[in-house]
């Protein structure tokens with residue numbers, strides 16, 4: 001044994017060991033702009049005392065890759081700054097961020113309110129939680145404003161909001177909903193208001209300044225901007241709320257890939273410029289659509305046709321690239337589907353936030369009670385192409401509604 005120990009300490013390590021324990025260290029002092037990608041499962045501690053003293057809840061150090069590395073911590077800090085919050089937890093998708101909030105805040109017997117026009121997987125998750133976990137999930141009219149006070153029960157723990165609803169584009173009165181929810185104190189704690197703030201990217205609506213407790217972002221959209229990564233974020237200002245979110249993150253194992261964090265971080269410096277470009281182009285396309293006889297209503301929050309337009313004007317500083325239109329009810333679904341199929345630059349597909357323009361027809365019946373419009377709803381996402389080409393593309397596709405594609409001449 002003595003011989004072996006002596007051998008181990010004096011001989012160079014054998015090949016299998018040497019290729020793992022390299023003696024090389026890169027020189028210190030490297031500095032560059034991109035976010036460094038630190039991938040890790042195991043995080044190495046200096047000694048046992050350091051290992052025992054670290055807890056995963058403190059972001060002043062590292063414990064295990066699931067809880068973050070300098071890469072995810074840095075992305076979280078940048079997102080916190082953009083949103084004007086204090087804490088951020090990443091999740092593997094926007095939907096995972098929604099479920100992390102639900103799981104963090106709700107237990108069986110609790111009640112949750114979700115706007116009737118919410119992002120559909122949020123609605124579906126709420127219904128699933130009602131069936132499986134004894135949560136009461138109720139849907140409310142997003143335009144209810146202060147009237148939400150009549151819906152709040154002692155067991156109401158979570159009020160979801162989405163501004164605007166990303167299909168019907170109705171802009172809710174977030175300050176009124178927050179004030180009513182916060183005034184209703186049930187069983188010792190007031191309901192928490194969570195906002196899906198994806199539409200505004202955190203740029204055009206300062207959620208915390210309007211009373212929101214928890215912001216959720218689908219980073220998949222504008223933050224990434226590349227149509228190539230899925231990620232979500234939950235941002236809070238309140239330490240106790242953040243603690244609950246962190247515990248849910250830990251228990252659910254919602255780690256994110258550091259390469260994905262890098263991809264999202266790569267989009268951030270250009271996000272404001274892109275958002276403003278999408279915004280200007282979407283205004284141009286929406287204005288043109290408003291002038292068309294085939295379109296009965298332009299559901300763009302910056303346009304008077306849109307429910308909640310005055311609220312948007314009061315609370316928002318921009319609009320980005322996503323809006324919907326209602327076709328004149330003369331045009332049945334089969335025809336508006338043909339319109340969408342006839343688009344060439346606009347591609348058919350979910351999500352948004354990238355460079356490519358997208359178009360999706362939605363069946364609002366079943367998504368939104370008491371929807372007053374009989375015409376077909378079609379949602380446009382305006383990418384970064386020249387809006388004149390996008391207008392020309394919509395113009396040629398509208399030709400199918402006349403049964404005569406040649407009726408469109410030139411651009412607007």
Ligand SMILES: *Cc1c(COP(=O)(O)O)cnc(C)c1O
Pocket residue numbers: 093094095096119166196198199218219220221230231232351
């Ligand atoms: C896309 C989206 C989500 C979900 O994000 P994913 O990363 O696709 O899961 C949630 N809310 C809204 C409003 C969205 O547009």
